[in-house]
Amino acid sequence: MAMMHNSKDKAGVLLVNLGTPDAPTAPAIRRYLREFLSDTRVVEIPRAVWLPVLYGFILPFRPKKLAHAYASVWSERGSPLLAVSKQQAQQLQTLLGADVPVALGMTYGNPSVASALAELKQKGATRIVVLPLYPQYSGTTTASVFDAIARVLARERHIPELRTINDYHAQPAYIEALAASVRAYRQTHGASEHLLMSFHSIPQRYVNQGDPYDAQCKKTAALLAEALQLKPEEWSISFQSRLGREPWLQPYTDVVLPQYAAKGIKTLDVICPGFSADCLETLEEVAIRYREDFLAAGGEGFRYIPALNADDAHIRMMQSLVQSAL
Incomplete structure (x- = not known):
């Protein structure tokens, strides 16, 4: 449809998160993993090497x-990530007002980035x-969002003006929101001996090639510790969710947990400021499996701060x- 000469520019917001399977079942998880792990931003391995591994070993098994892990966190609202993301979009829409439409898209799975852009266009x-x-920028996450948008807009004649927010890892309002959540949790439940800040890991090779993610995670952690007025021995940083055999960002969360217990740290609070x-x-992974690991190693109290x-x-x-940005 042709634009009228008196049409006014209108702003919109595209919120994007990683994505989630449509159901906690093997077929739905397989569809999701196929899309996710086929992204060359996520797995930077030559396709001739990676695709046989993906289709021959990962997707079949x-x-x-x-499926059991997803089922353990699924609720009547479905996927926790999708349910929360919808709530975030709705509440942001309320704050911005009806004149600034907000649409939610996922890089992988549903609702797609394409459907969100179509909604904003409509x-x-x-x-x-x-x-x-994603508070901290990484080529594996943030850059994949821009790739997904570019693929959609490559089919459009009239490209909207885009203003992108690459990260907010050191935004004072973000740091204070994190600090307030820790204070509120500890006011209700009491403070543990140590606060562990666990971030999703990425291959060390990506950082060596220029990805700023590691530095931004450490900046977030340092600013949060400062806001909470923690002493150096009262907090630490680690990285979780590694996959494969090559080195990822360290220290690994699952490795340090039994070490803390062995050193005599009996009670531990864990927060994930990258999610x-x-x-x-x-x-x-954190609230269930890592808790079991810490207690099995001799720890007495493990609390995940949402x-x-x-x-x-x-x-x-x-x-x-x-x-x-507007």
């Missing part, structure tokens, strides 16, 4: 192993702020980022 948005919900919404990696999710301070921080 891993979905069955993951609502007349000609200027779009893209907010990937904007709770998901399989926080609710199952992600910011749809906390008011978190949504106000998003509102501030969007309004600054």
